[in-house]
Amino acid sequence: MQDQHNTPKMTRRQILRMGAAAGLALTLGGTYGCARNASSSGVTIWTPLTVVGDNDPILQAIEKATGVQIKLQQIEGSVYGQRLNASIATGKIPDIMALQPAAPDLLEKWATEGVIAAFEGKVADAAPNVIKEYIEQPALAELKINGKIYQQPIFWGKGTYPNFGLIHVRKDLLDKYGMAPPDTFDELFKFLKAAIDRGEKGVLFNGSGGVNGLLSAFAGAYGIPYTGWVKVGDHWEYAAIQPQMKEALLLFRKMVVSGLVNPVSWSTGSGATTARDLYVSGQGAALIFNGGGHVGRIQNDMDLGGKGYKEWLLPAPTNNAGHRGYTSEPQYAGTTILGNLRGNNPVGAAKVINYLLSKRVSSSLY
Template identity: 30%
Template sequence: MMKRIRAAILVTLACCSTAGCGIPNLTLKEENKAGTASEPAIRIVANSLGMNFPEGMDENHNPYLSYIEKNIGVQVNVTLPPLNGYDEKLNVIMASGEPPDLLNTSDPSWFIHFVNQKALTPLNDYIEKYGANLKAKIPKEAWDNVTVDGKIYAIPSLNEVKGTEIIYARKDWLDKLGLQPPKTIEEYTAVMKAFAERDPDGNGKKDTYGLSILERLRRTSPFLGAFGVQMKAWYERDGKLVYSGVLPEMKEALLYLRGLYDADILDPEFPLNKIDVLGEKIVSGRVGLFSAAWSDTRAHIAANRKIDPKAEWIPLDFPVGPNGKHGVYSTSNVRSYNVIPNKSDKAEAVVKFLDFVAGPGQTSLKLGFENEIWTRVDGKLSIRFDEHSKHGYRGIYGALADMADPNVTRDRLDALGSQFRLYDNIQRIEQNLMVDRFNGPPTPAMGKHQIKLSKLQEDTFTRIIAGLSPIEEFDAFVKKWKEAGGDEITGEVNEWWRETNK
């Protein structure tokens, strides 16, 4: 079985590196939507966020899009590429010769690449004329992230939270095996080993994992934090910024995860785990400890408890490593970038669209229509959960220009159910953040090299953990990373650092 899994990993990595993971051609669809001939129209490409639409509706026919169109007087034609390979599909669209009027990406490397290509429209004048809500609600540091040589090349959507990951574990499994909630990395290892070997679900089979993570080493943040690093972060060392992926501490973290894999504690299928695959393993009771997203208590964990009412999940302290380090990654204040290709002549309409989403439309797109999905009872938000879930797709539009308001966030999360601890989870994460010291705009060298360097890192680290490459491969990776553009990026990052700290 293990040989078959490792073979699958090899094939998957080889296919992705040689064939681009089978990215198909993608063309923008044309919508024949109702509207007058004189009504202006814009075409936008957005992330579906994995949302589904109720029967009879789609991304171009639903009450929330109609609400936007009615208020801005602009017809909006929406394309939602599949989630897998999303940014690669944006590349295909940009190369099509007729790109849309708006594209949304969460990848800063993609953004700066097309800035370098001079393929995007500078937006300063349009924001000044048509973006009053954007100007009022987006802070300077977020604008700085999308400004290159004084020109604004994207309208940012903001992150609602400052961090994402928090470890949850099955307390009923801990109790059954006579274990206490772990605090140190050594205690975590012992608990995960017991979960993998001592039949915590009591079915007489060895079918549970000590730990499961996602492909590309996502959902590993608390374990990396125990060694003092996070993925794709910059830390200060001796007055300079250094990249986390090439630090000795990262090598230690990889060695730890490799040890879990060799001991059959780590899910051997992790390189193939997309979020729905990991979710199914949690729901079906095969995983009793994992690095959860702060909202998973209302998602996979809640679904598991529905199947197994005896399942009791609790948040754990972040593991403390051998040198007393602990923590999780901090998110950028920019959630995603909205860019307008310079071949579009609809910048005015696009900015008006995003300004409405960020301003008057924000409450309805985040919470739903008042009196249909929510009301206020004695000053507190009350949500009709059936309608809330049915129309969750509204978030596709709201996420394009999300504005971070802590009061709205707490109000909304508390209304979704105190039993899910959503606001508490966010607070616990924010108290344990490892701050990325680089928060400027992506540098020109990032646009040239970051995509290939990220793939090099993900492939190398995955192979090391899965036992397909020796740990010494890390040293070869560091050399290759530096020579393939990493040193150039480091130079630009430190130039920004010097300017910022004058």
């Protein structure tokens, strides 16, 4: 047992993050018994993070509020999927798991075979906050399996506004060159070339760690998801293999080979804050940025600089397919599911999830 004074406190996000990417490779075979131990007073949560001691004050508060004993079991993220697959084969799995992103076809198979629990009956009664999410967020209906709720999404954002790939341009430069705000990507590229030809620097990206950060932002500007799953006909396919992603990648390549990207965007250290700081200080003619909450603050920071820079947030440009629209909220980064095999305690697990979703703990646990 670790001493609580030497152990980092667990946040709600840390408790629920389970090393999800490995879950995509899981496969199932056969049918599993579902004689649940509903009378059990404890639940097990698998996590790739360092496990805190039993005396951790946050865990104690959750246990006291829910009447459910919690056991955190550390599973390395790199082997999380393999361990879960092996556990399913033995008929013993944790009570609370999370996948990021979760393959819908795989979850449907688990639901059909009784491996994971639906939020219905006593489980639904124990988790009114989960049911409330589905009522307040109609878009979550696509997550239902055979009309039932099996997932509690781990949200990136619950708003209704653009949040990925917002394109900011220097309005003072547009005015100086006598150009109208770009309405298409071709017009955006012409503006960037005009700025670079006159000594300005190219477009900045949030660039949160190399090429993936740039691509996620550009995909958002193109109006498509960079990762996750999309419904195609009667089945689901990975977002990265959709035709629209090919179009976006070709357009991104054109931007790069034309020399329109500020080279600092490729640096691992140029995270979202750094790219934003460079833009407001005049080190880029444009900024493609993940994060809708920065819109008002960018112009404010330019004003504080006192150099007369003016900000302009573009309406989403028309893409090659003739469509426009930034990738917007609501968005979720993963999903929490409940074990439903013999020995699992889905009602207790639902109580824990419900408490973590309650407003009275959200501010203290994040």
